[in-house]
Amino acid sequence: MNCPKTRDQFADYLMGDLDEAAREDVQSHISVCPACRKEIETLSAVWTRLGVLRIEQPTEALRARFYSMLESYKDGIREESRPVERPLGTRSSRLWKAARDFTTFKRPAFAMTFSFALLIAGIGIGYFLSSGGSEQRISDLHREVQDMRQMVAVSLMSQRSASDRLKGVSWTAGLANPGEETLQALLDALDSDPNVNVRLAAVDALYLYRKNPLVRRKVTDSLSVQTSPLVQIALVDFLVGLREQRAAEALKRLVQDEKLNPEVKKRAEQGLERLI
Amino acid sequence: MAPSDNELMEDVRDGRVEKLAILFERYQVVLYNFFLRLTAKPNVSEDLVQEVFIRILKYRAGYLGQSRFVVWMFQIARNVHIDHLRKQKAELPLDAQFEETPAQEPLPDEILESEQNAALIRKALDQLPWRKKEVLVLCRFENLKLREIAELRGCQVGTVKAQIHRALIDLGRIYLELQEGRTT
Numbered sequence: 001m002n003c004p005k006t007r008d009q010f011a012d013y014l015m016g017d018l019d020e021a022a023r024e025d026v027q028s029h030i031s032v033c034p035a036c037r038k039e040i041e042t043l044s045a046v047w048t049r050l051g052v053l054r055i056e057q058p059t060e061a062l063r064a065r066f067y068s069m070l071e072s073y074k075d076g077i078r079e080e081s082r083p084v085e086r087p088l089g090t091r092s093s094r095l096w097k098a099a100r101d102f103t104t105f106k107r108p109a110f111a112m113t114f115s116f117a118l119l120i121a122g123i124g125i126g127y128f129l130s131s132g133g134s135e136q137r138i139s140d141l142h143r144e145v146q147d148m149r150q151m152v153a154v155s156l157m158s159q160r161s162a163s164d165r166l167k168g169v170s171w172t173a174g175l176a177n178p179g180e181e182t183l184q185a186l187l188d189a190l191d192s193d194p195n196v197n198v199r200l201a202a203v204d205a206l207y208l209y210r211k212n213p214l215v216r217r218k219v220t221d222s223l224s225v226q227t228s229p230l231v232q233i234a235l236v237d238f239l240v241g242l243r244e245q246r247a248a249e250a251l252k253r254l255v256q257d258e259k260l261n262p263e264v265k266k267r268a269e270q271g272l273e274r275l276i
Numbered sequence: 277m278a279p280s281d282n283e284l285m286e287d288v289r290d291g292r293v294e295k296l297a298i299l300f301e302r303y304q305v306v307l308y309n310f311f312l313r314l315t316a317k318p319n320v321s322e323d324l325v326q327e328v329f330i331r332i333l334k335y336r337a338g339y340l341g342q343s344r345f346v347v348w349m350f351q352i353a354r355n356v357h358i359d360h361l362r363k364q365k366a367e368l369p370l371d372a373q374f375e376e377t378p379a380q381e382p383l384p385d386e387i388l389e390s391e392q393n394a395a396l397i398r399k400a401l402d403q404l405p406w407r408k409k410e411v412l413v414l415c416r417f418e419n420l421k422l423r424e425i426a427e428l429r430g431c432q433v434g435t436v437k438a439q440i441h442r443a444l445i446d447l448g449r450i451y452l453e454l455q456e457g458r459t460t
């Protein structure tokens with residue numbers, strides 16, 4: 001390979017995009033050509049130096065602004081889909097005005113210390129009070145904050161990072177009426193999240209919604225698929241709290257498992273005594 | 277299995293706009309760092325990330341899903357940045373546009389060497405013209421393939437390779453100049 005051809009491959013070489021053969025071609029050329037060797041050494045040094053730049057985190061205010069914008073956009077869509085006659089030309093401008101209003105919202109200097117929910121509630125309450133509050137409006141606001149909370153929770157629970165998923169599970173706490181999607185996300189986390197801490201957090205979060213028949217049934221079924229003793233113990237406590245026949249049957253099946261951890265077995269037997 | 281970016285964006289396009297929240301959670305940090313490396317301003321970078329998601333909603337109907345979602349997203353991010361530069365230029369008085377960024381205080385010796393290197397490379401990156409800075413950020417930090425960068429910049433792969441080459445040479449030169457300035 002000659003010099004121009006080799007140099008043409010340098011970007012691919014640095015990015016690791018060359019296959020074995022092409023990489024060997026570049027290496028064999030630079031072993032005999034001092035000029036190309038010097039050049040790739042210079043480029044590699046800069047390339048490596050760039051690696052010292054750390055990944056920075058944005059503030060929580062960015063998340064707050066995004067969800068506010070998304071909510072107002074959704075509201076805009078809802079409003080547009082209503083069968084009301086409106087002069088042409090105002091539709092998209094209304095939608096975008098609503099969304100863009102939030103881009104001009106500047107976060108306060110101490111925004112980092114604000115909790116997300118407080119911020120959202122603040123924006124919402126400000127908006128509603130300034131436009132003449134009523135009970136209906138306050139209840140609409142409450143519903144919107146709840147919707148937004150669910151949206152944040154569900155999207156966090158689908159993230160790759162376990163700490164994000166954990167954050168997502170904790171976001172579901174305090175929802176008066178979690179939607180089906182939120183409950184399903186929690187149940188999925190309980191059954192299949194690879195991280196024990198997320199599964200444990202999901203048990204705690206689901207306990208708040210133990211009156212829901214779907215939650216009762218799915219959590220009972222989940223006992224047979226869990227393998228971590230920590231999660232099993234948390235589920236045993238959950239099922240004892242349900243005080244129903246189906247839960248007792250699940251516990252009986254569990255104690256019959258010969259491979260069961262002795263601590264879990266003890267806890268399940270104690271639980272059964274309380275249930276029967 | 278978690279839905280792919282493209283599937284989520286197709287959902288957003290088809291009206292399930294709440295799915296954008298998942299894409300936001302996946303990419304807010306990526307985009308924030310992209311803008312931070314280009315502008316070196318945290319507040320501005322957050323504003324620009326927000327603007328990207330607004331435009332994603334605005335142009336969602338035009339999403340075709342032919343290439344990876346990130347390529348389309350960075351195309352939007354790039355336009356957002358270019359618009360920001362234009363706006364900034366229009367707003368700044370003429371003398372301020374040519375004003376040099378104030379030199380940073382000399383770094384105290386006790387700061388770890390890696391911190392010093394990071395500060396120096398950041399400063400060198402800041403001094404690079406934005407087009408060169410952009411191509412470097414895209415290939416070094418955003419894990420985009422050369423053909424994807426070519427696609428989003430609307431040029432040939434060969435051109436991108438040459439741009440990366442030149443940008444690295446220039447960055448290395450600026451870095452050395454800064455380093456010499458610091459030691460003398």
